[in-house]
Amino acid sequence: MAIKVGIAGYGNLGRGVEKAVSFAPDMHLKGVFTRRNPEDVKTETGVPVYAMDDLDSMKDKIDVLILCGGSATDLPVQTPVLAGSFNVVDSFDTHKNIPDHFEKVDQAAKKAGKTGVISVGWDPGLFSLLRLIDESVLPEGETYTFWGKGVSQGHSDAVRRVKGVKDAKQYTIPVQEAIDKVRAGEQPELSTREKHTRECFVVPEEGADLERIEKEIKEMPNYFDEYDTTVRFISKEELDRDHKGLPHGGFVLRSGNTGDNHHLIEYKLELDSNPEFTASVLTAAARACARMNGEGMTGAKTIFDIPPAYYSVKSGEALRKELL
Amino acid sequence: MAIKVGIAGYGNLGRGVEKAVSFAPDMHLKGVFTRRNPEDVKTETGVPVYAMDDLDSMKDKIDVLILCGGSATDLPVQTPVLAGSFNVVDSFDTHKNIPDHFEKVDQAAKKAGKTGVISVGWDPGLFSLLRLIDESVLPEGETYTFWGKGVSQGHSDAVRRVKGVKDAKQYTIPVQEAIDKVRAGEQPELSTREKHTRECFVVPEEGADLERIEKEIKEMPNYFDEYDTTVRFISKEELDRDHKGLPHGGFVLRSGNTGDNHHLIEYKLELDSNPEFTASVLTAAARACARMNGEGMTGAKTIFDIPPAYYSVKSGEALRKELL
Numbered sequence: 074m075a076i077k078v079g080i081a082g083y084g085n086l087g088r089g090v091e092k093a094v095s096f097a098p099d100m101h102l103k104g105v106f107t108r109r110n111p112e113d114v115k116t117e118t119g120v121p122v123y124a125m126d127d128l129d130s131m132k133d134k135i136d137v138l139i140l141c142g143g144s145a146t147d148l149p150v151q152t153p154v155l156a157g158s159f160n161v162v163d164s165f166d167t168h169k170n171i172p173d174h175f176e177k178v179d180q181a182a183k184k185a186g187k188t189g190v191i192s193v194g195w196d197p198g199l200f201s202l203l204r205l206i207d208e209s210v211l212p213e214g215e216t217y218t219f220w221g222k223g224v225s226q227g228h229s230d231a232v233r234r235v236k237g238v239k240d241a242k243q244y245t246i247p248v249q250e251a252i253d254k255v256r257a258g259e260q261p262e263l264s265t266r267e268k269h270t271r272e273c274f275v276v277p278e279e280g281a282d283l284e285r286i287e288k289e290i291k292e293m294p295n296y297f298d299e300y301d302t303t304v305r306f307i308s309k310e311e312l313d314r315d316h317k318g319l320p321h322g323g324f325v326l327r328s329g330n331t332g333d334n335h336h337l338i339e340y341k342l343e344l345d346s347n348p349e350f351t352a353s354v355l356t357a358a359a360r361a362c363a364r365m366n367g368e369g370m371t372g373a374k375t376i377f378d379i380p381p382a383y384y385s386v387k388s389g390e391a392l393r394k395e396l397l
Numbered sequence: 398m399a400i401k402v403g404i405a406g407y408g409n410l411g412r413g414v415e416k417a418v419s420f421a422p423d424m425h426l427k428g429v430f431t432r433r434n435p436e437d438v439k440t441e442t443g444v445p446v447y448a449m450d451d452l453d454s455m456k457d458k459i460d461v462l463i464l465c466g467g468s469a470t471d472l473p474v475q476t477p478v479l480a481g482s483f484n485v486v487d488s489f490d491t492h493k494n495i496p497d498h499f500e501k502v503d504q505a506a507k508k509a510g511k512t513g514v515i516s517v518g519w520d521p522g523l524f525s526l527l528r529l530i531d532e533s534v535l536p537e538g539e540t541y542t543f544w545g546k547g548v549s550q551g552h553s554d555a556v557r558r559v560k561g562v563k564d565a566k567q568y569t570i571p572v573q574e575a576i577d578k579v580r581a582g583e584q585p586e587l588s589t590r591e592k593h594t595r596e597c598f599v600v601p602e603e604g605a606d607l608e609r610i611e612k613e614i615k616e617m618p619n620y621f622d623e624y625d626t627t628v629r630f631i632s633k634e635e636l637d638r639d640h641k642g643l644p645h646g647g648f649v650l651r652s653g654n655t656g657d658n659h660h661l662i663e664y665k666l667e668l669d670s671n672p673e674f675t676a677s678v679l680t681a682a683a684r685a686c687a688r689m690n691g692e693g694m695t696g697a698k699t700i701f702d703i704p705p706a707y708y709s710v711k712s713g714e715a716l717r718k719e720l721l
Binding site: 205209 | 521525530532534654661662666670673676678701702703705710713718721
């Protein structure tokens, strides 16, 4: 019996989930739920679109709901509420608020006998899993996470908010020299500035003060002031032609030792589409979520709590035979 | 309360576990069990040595027993028998016999209310975990496993059995060109010969027929006949000086796509000591084994069944705060 999936929120991530579910032979997409007027939303695969408010009446028709809203304002509210009626999966990534988010989802889900998998994707998500396994296996050592090269949507948005900026894209770039040091087993202490640089492609409004824009970006607290940032002014045509994708990726490295012997563990992602890959992880986690709920594992869960076999469409026997 | 650990079998792997347990603040090594005369065995850390037969009387003194024997003859017998009295962890790696081994351990462990984690290490083990997650997240694509550069103990043993060979070490080497093709997203079909080469450092007996030895190695069925093999004759002094370590490692690569977008997942290990790293994985799995048993999860388990948090000494709260 196929796992019946709903998608709540239909932006880049929601469209990615729609695609990922279409690759899953054991999942069936029941519908997309939106806060927009459903008649204005057209899905890629023709799956029906409902108003978010229609969710109430579909509690029995959906095994797991994949929440595709943003971490800033959507998920902190939606996930705890919807976990009171559905098995849910989200990609909540505001790091400092994860413990609080976990508690809220845990309470709601446990009360309702539901399962809520939070903070799934690649970071938080797969990278977190690697960090945990790396330090559990090699307790003596250091873990390093590098992001990029890739587009940071939060940083791109921040640049777009600068006065005189018409459009912009920001790339986060890991410092090759820092990665090389870690790979060489040096276990360096690396400052924020030593790990990543930032590159902004900015379309200015006509007549804007470019010097002021550049200065304002480079000095922006939290976003850019701790980094070496390059600002490049380009035309709207160039931006649309050369920077339309949302590639991303990164590394988790563990440099550790067992006494005199050194060991290096490296995990690397190179993603053409950040939202589509994140959606793929969410979809595998949705399978796990539905199964865990079926076996009575309720409450909030993270990637740390999920037995890996639950991600796979294959049986335990097949997994042991083919992949172990 | 510390997890009380026993080590059954005290070769390279057993010594590695002894070291790994010493890095674990929540584990206490109760003893080493050997088939040799206990008085002839001296442990690195001074932990007591017992005869294997003494295990019977120590059922209540050990929370988890780490089996450090070989997959050829030790583990197929030991693991199912000992799973009838202990929580056990092994590194059974005879791939085609894993389903049978699993069944036997599962029956014995379930009957006794024990937990038996089998086939833990890096392959089978961490590499298996990555293969499972990779294909679950990116169902459209191909997974590639490369081993090396590293010493294959099975192949070294096979070379040593050739007449006229005094000593030998065999390195498995991944073909860089093949890895590059996979990294480039080509999803190539690769034959055995195209993936790895083999290099043998051989110390011949005095007066041995070198040409015959080289031919016999290169044509050895199952071990070398499907590979491009290089044989280098060296002195015993050179072998002991330049080839005394047991380094190993390898790659798991997944080249996949979500429609038009391509994604690459790469996991790489570079290990100075294969037995010490394998022992480190076994030790983390022993922690998981003891905990799972404490929560009533009995029977045979593999890395596919273990919730990752169980490997870590940290609490769920700490993991979510520090690593998610």
